[in-house]
Amino acid sequence: NSVRVVMRPRTKPIDGELVLITGSGGGLGRLFAQEFTKHGAEVVLWDINGTLNEQTAKLVREMGGKAHTYTVDVTNREDVYRNAELVRKDLGRDVTMLVNNAGVVAGERMLDCPDELIERTMKVNCHALFWTVKAFLPQMKAQNHGHIITIASILGLFSTACDYCASKFAAVGFHESLAHELLTEEFEGVKTTLVCPYIVDTGMFEGCKIREEVELLLPPLEPQYCVEQAMNAILIDQPLVCIPRLTYLYTFILTRDYTVFLCTSIA
Numbered sequence: 001n002s003v004r005v006v007m008r009p010r011t012k013p014i015d016g017e018l019v020l021i022t023g024s025g026g027g028l029g030r031l032f033a034q035e036f037t038k039h040g041a042e043v044v045l046w047d048i049n050g051t052l053n054e055q056t057a058k059l060v061r062e063m064g065g066k067a068h069t070y071t072v073d074v075t076n077r078e079d080v081y082r083n084a085e086l087v088r089k090d091l092g093r094d095v096t097m098l099v100n101n102a103g104v105v106a107g108e109r110m111l112d113c114p115d116e117l118i119e120r121t122m123k124v125n126c127h128a129l130f131w132t133v134k135a136f137l138p139q140m141k142a143q144n145h146g147h148i149i150t151i152a153s154i155l156g157l158f159s160t161a162c163d164y165c166a167s168k169f170a171a172v173g174f175h176e177s178l179a180h181e182l183l184t185e186e187f188e189g190v191k192t193t194l195v196c197p198y199i200v201d202t203g204m205f206e207g208c209k210i211r212e213e214v215e216l217l218l219p220p221l222e223p224q225y226c227v228e229q230a231m232n233a234i235l236i237d238q239p240l241v242c243i244p245r246l247t248y249l250y251t252f253i254l255t256r257d258y259t260v261f262l263c264t265s266i267a
């Protein structure tokens, strides 16, 4: 790893890869679709909102890329398995890269948060990871070739917002167990990247109030910057990326109490 810091590893070519992105109807998912297209990959777009997903596909096609859209609720495992089969049938080939990006937040304090919203957050941000990985990992293992990318959050490493943090801690735990399993089973051709961004200006956290001093120190990230940083990590098979780099420091030195002091939670 120290060698990695001094000499940047060579990026892998991904033209010819079939990349499935969840939550591709907007925000980071849409930008990931465009970024993978720039690198020559073909994209499969899964979103619960068909109209917004078609708009993403249009943008990809305007760039000269190939996009295939499916309206999928990733929390519904039957829907996931059915559509995974459909993708394989329609395209006649296997998905080789999976970007688990779909995510939601309830944004209420613990006792004010309706039970249904808590369940939804856990289902989208955590349970869905099991369904999509169960749908696509077998093909990757069979070829000993693939890449699973989990878009978690810096809030999967330290906590501030109840439903969201719990779900992202779970996503981090899921991802790390998966990475360990692949290592111990010696599927060295199936790579994993855990992406942990700080707050990004996509609208997802519009109601979020961050303390002024924190915002001065670290303003919300530009979505394009976030996706480019994540892509850089994916292309060198980096196992974990915190965005921006400064947050590595805080992630490892902060105690939970100090974090709670600095952040006011999502309002």
Ligand SMILES: NC(=O)C1=CN([C@@H]2O[C@H](COP(=O)(O)OP(=O)(O)OC[C@H]3O[C@@H](n4cnc5c(N)ncnc54)[C@H](OP(=O)(O)O)[C@@H]3O)[C@@H](O)[C@H]2O)C=CC1
Binding pocket: 022, 023, 024, 025, 026, 027, 028, 029, 046, 047, 048, 049, 052, 072, 073, 074, 075, 100, 101, 102, 103, 104, 124, 151, 152, 153, 154, 196, 197, 198, 199, 200, 201, 202, 203, 204, 205
């Ligand atoms: N924005 C931020 O500050 C940060 C975001 N992240 C993570 O990045 C990822 C992307 O976030 P961002 O782009 O900001 O969020 P957006 O809300 O902009 O995009 C999320 C997309 O996921 C879709 N989606 C939601 N539920 C489902 C579902 N059940 N099945 C399929 N698709 C679904 C949404 O559709 P619809 O709009 O119809 O609900 C939307 O198109 C999330 O996992 C988020 O937690 C991490 C760190 C910071």
Ligand SMILES: CC1=C(/C=C/C(C)=C/C=C/C(C)=C/C=O)C(C)(C)CCC1
Binding pocket: 152, 153, 154, 155, 197, 198, 199, 200, 205, 208, 210, 214, 217, 218, 247, 250, 254, 258, 259, 262, 263
């Ligand atoms: C506490 C704290 C920070 C603030 C973190 C916040 C407010 C993160 C919010 C992240 C979100 C909303 C992520 C969504 O997925 C810094 C500036 C990192 C460093 C100083 C300590």
